[in-house]
Amino acid sequence: MCPNRRQGVESESSPAVEARATTLAFGLRQAVASAGGLGGLLHLWDPGTARLTLHAVDGIAAGAARAWAELREEQDVPPARALRRGVLVRVDGDCLGTGATGTVAVPLVGAAGPIGAFSVLLAGSGGPDDVQQSFLHAVAAWTAERLERSAGRPPHRTPESGHELAVRSAELTAALAEAVTVQDVVGAVARCVLSPFGADGVIVSVFENGRLTRVGDVGYPKAYLTRFEGPLAAGMPVTDVLRTRRPEFLESPARMYERYPVTTDMIRMGTSPKMAWAFLPLVASGRAVGVAVLSYNRTHPFGEEERTLLTTLGALVGQALERARLYDLEHARAQQLQSALLPRTLPRLPAAVAAARYLPAGRGEQVGGDWFDVIPLSADRVALVVGDVMGHGIAEAATMGRLRTAVHTLADLDMAPDDLLGHLNDLVSDLGEDFYATCLYAVYDPVGRTCCYALAGHPPPVFVHPDGTVHSPVVSPDPPLGAATPPFAVHELPLPDGSLVVLCTDGLIESDAQDAERGLTELLRVLRRSAVRPARFAGADQEADARGLAELCDTVVSELLPDRARTTDDAALLIAHTRALPADDIASFGLPDDPRAAGQARQLVRDQLSRWGLDDLSTTTELLVSELVGNVIRHARGPMRLRLLRSRILTCEVYDGSLSTPRIRHAANTDEGGRGLQLVAALSRRWGARYLSDAKCIWTEQDIPDGSGRPAVRDRTPSIVHH
Known part of the structure; x- marks a missing residue:
């Protein structure tokens, strides 16, 4: 970023400078992405010096950008021409020696006139098309408003409110860029479209296998919503919109009757209070993937600029919706795979009864690789296992399944914890350099009344004694599987009859707000505060024992993860009540x-x-x-x-x-x-x-x-x- 030469810049507070820098960088990235450019530059106008000064660069080498570090208003270059004319300018040729086929520049217009310009270096012939140009204008309007707002000036308003609509369009674009799931897309449309465009309701439906399926709605009577699902019917607006991939704007019921007579009875029956509609095709990869229907409680004339913006938004929403549907599909398959690989039930054994909770992340793009297990061994001994494959996605979930299967096989051979982790380490190492996993493998012996365990980069176990004492041994864990060099250290301690063994993955105790050590301390506090007395699980009725452990699992989860919707990592919790052999x-x-x-x-x-x-x-x-x-x-x-x-x-x-x-x-x-x-x-x-x-x-x-x-x-x- 080049120095800003306007008077008073040095006196601006650091937050104001950071806010402006963030706005410039984000706006420029959006402009480059919208036009599919090689890179871009952003200049701000200084009326005092009559110069355009370079303030942000994206995807362009510093040496090439230096040629446009400072420009005079009268120079015959795209950013200066866009500033003088106040319109989008496209120039063919490679202006900066970057291999570009052309440059498009868009002015940034504030309340008092032009304040700068975007320049995007193009990669191919032609373009930008109408949709891309509309988006570039929207990003420019959004950036200009944010710059003026950060400078303490009120946002620019025009009598036609077109500027404000463009700003809201840019905000929708930013929200769609961050949307991951289909529901994220629907939420972004509801937040950024309804109020700015004066609409009172929206329905978003996906089109697949000849049927419409509603995925989200706001402001509609429930009895009316079923009309937007099922096979397509002839003579309906959504049918025409999907067939032609062109929007349909109906300003009043009279216009609806005129264009689509079959809807007359439906509207007159009073099932919908709507008086105007905008049916927007959601198009991605050249095909209609759905329909968004904006509705109004009053008649609503659609101006030319509003129609253009809504059409553009339909294309943006369609692309975001298609991306989100692919994510949802992959996410659902990964969750099904992971759920199938995790144990559906836990064995009730003479020496241990256990309960567990698995909690997928509330936020994030993929499922995780957390797992747990309870495995019966010879002599009534019990193996308690928790593990976590580092990373998220189907590959990690599949790796989790392989490791769980391997643990079962090795446990059947009655391997000691250190030997078992050594074999697991070899398995993970063979998967490749990018695969790592943590694991805790513990064996409870009801005859010797001991617990023997080994750690591979995993949070340590927590023990609750019959008198209510809660403690977690301080040990030095070995590195994660795939990065460790055996032998693994073995830790053994006596375990009084009736003790609880609590195992978890780092998703339960570690987050952006706290490290694992602090989270472990919180887990100990929750167990103490819950006044846990393992003796309450010591009855002969294992049904009651299991119910008590399940309630304790719920208490721990609710205390440590009170806002699960905001979690970014999977979590697993396993609590076992041990019983010594008399x-x-x-x-x-x-x-x-x-x-x-x-x-x-x-x-x-x-x-x-x-x-x-x-x-x-x-x-x-x-x-x-x-x-x-x-x-x-x-x-x-x-x-x-x-x-x-x-x-x-x-x-x-x-x-x-x-x-x-x-x-x-x-x-x-x-x-x-x-x-x-x-x-x-x-x-x-x-x-x-x-x-x-x-x-x-x-x-x-x-x-x-x-x-x-x-x-x-x-x-x-x-x-x-x-x-």
């Missing part, structure tokens, strides 16, 4: 490292199941433990240990000192062995191996009969709400 439901025994171990294991199983009242499972469990112990004796090494866990299922575990991996063999008919693990798989509902630092555990699970006296537990809970 000591009476755990039985652990050491076994000798010799062939006698199988017989001792069978006897221990028989005695323990009798004490638990599970004699019906004794025969099957004895056979399972015999095969597991025999497998250790033949293929692994001691020391051996047997552990039985009773919850809604019976878990049988055999530990040994070998890290070798058990595999099911395909034994031939003549083989004397090799069928042990096939038998284990056939007799158990689920089986697998879990690896410790210096040992492994082979485990099996069996359903406990309903008549065993153990409380029945439903597997799933509809405790997720996708807002």
Whole structure:
């Protein structure tokens, strides 16, 4: 920007200077965009020096623009000619050596006369067309008014009010440029068209597959609105407008009767109080994509300038509407994809009942990649997961689905949190340099009453103890997946029976108004203020437990995101109520490292199941433990240990000192062995191996009969709400 030489500029306040600079830059960008130009320049007129001084440049190198840094009024160049004549001027040729085919200049006219000029360097032959010229005039009028307003002078008014309409047209253009959704477009039309043009109502409808669908309306009786939906009918204004792509202006009911006799009964029936109409085709890419209908409660003569402006606005609205419809379509598909990839229900497990909330951003262009999950592991342990793929869009939502699937697969292998994140990191790294994700993977052990977790660039967990104590461990998270270098740090802490584990993504605690640390502090405050006592969830009725957790989720969301319509990031919240396994439901025994171990294991199983009242499972469990112990004796090494866990299922575990991996063999008919693990798989509902630092555990699970006296537990809970 060149220095302004007018007297008194140095005394202007900084806000006034910034406001004028913003106006100039925005106006010039709009002018260049409207004409499809290579770039543009904006000059302001200084009557004291009789010079045009360059104040803003867009898309033009400084060296080229310097030739027009200061111009005399009488010079034969486009901006000076536009200023002298007060009209749009077009000149062919490359005036500044930029490769342009021509230059169009438009004067900026204020209350006392010309105050400057826009110049746009054109890229192709011909142009600007009538619509582009009308838009250039509108942008120039808007810029001139804003400049005078920032200088403390009242806006210019003309008796015909054409200037004011042009200003409002420019304001609509600016609003449409920012509109993202179809509803944004409808809102912009309602704000910027109704009052300036004296209209009392507007209907915006889209045209697709031979039908009109209303997408927004203001100022119409509900009973009348259905007439603007459905298949096109002959002899109606909207039908002609869509067919010819030309506007229809009807100044009175008499004019409506004359042009469209079939509407006579409709209007006389009193279903609409309207007395004048402007039917505007919404055209984009050479086809009619819809119709906007402005209506008036009184007869309304349409002047030539008003007709021209409304026609131009129809074209602008059509382009914005088509862009918004494509966005809405993509956004809806992305949301459907994301919703399909997120869990529809959460499992109710003996060691944890959970509730979750997923909240898409209220504002923004795309869906996010936030996800959460609750995964049952062996020995009644539970994996709690939250993650966030950085970025927004269908690609990120799809990546989220891939990561969630990968977490399930790796969790089924009973991987430790650090190993699991290491494999996820490799997966994200293979997606490309532009893909990153954060993740928190935690495992709650109801037998050891511990929580073990690892972080990859993610907000830490929050724990609520049974006495109401709320805390979040201060740890140093590893970098996000895709940017980290394993190994990941593992954090383990004791977790009292009945504690809550609260996990969330950064969209819940971080925003433009606060950083993540402050948001985490607010989350802790909300949990404390809610007087949460996890003991209230400790009843045998898991239905009530789930309802209480759902209410707590709603409280947290409403407190941390009170104005969700203004949020710019997705958010996920997962709260789990943990339950330790009672000591009476755990039985652990050491076994000798010799062939006698199988017989001792069978006897221990028989005695323990009798004490638990599970004699019906004794025969099957004895056979399972015999095969597991025999497998250790033949293929692994001691020391051996047997552990039985009773919850809604019976878990049988055999530990040994070998890290070798058990595999099911395909034994031939003549083989004397090799069928042990096939038998284990056939007799158990689920089986697998879990690896410790210096040992492994082979485990099996069996359903406990309903008549065993153990409380029945439903597997799933509809405790997720996708807002």
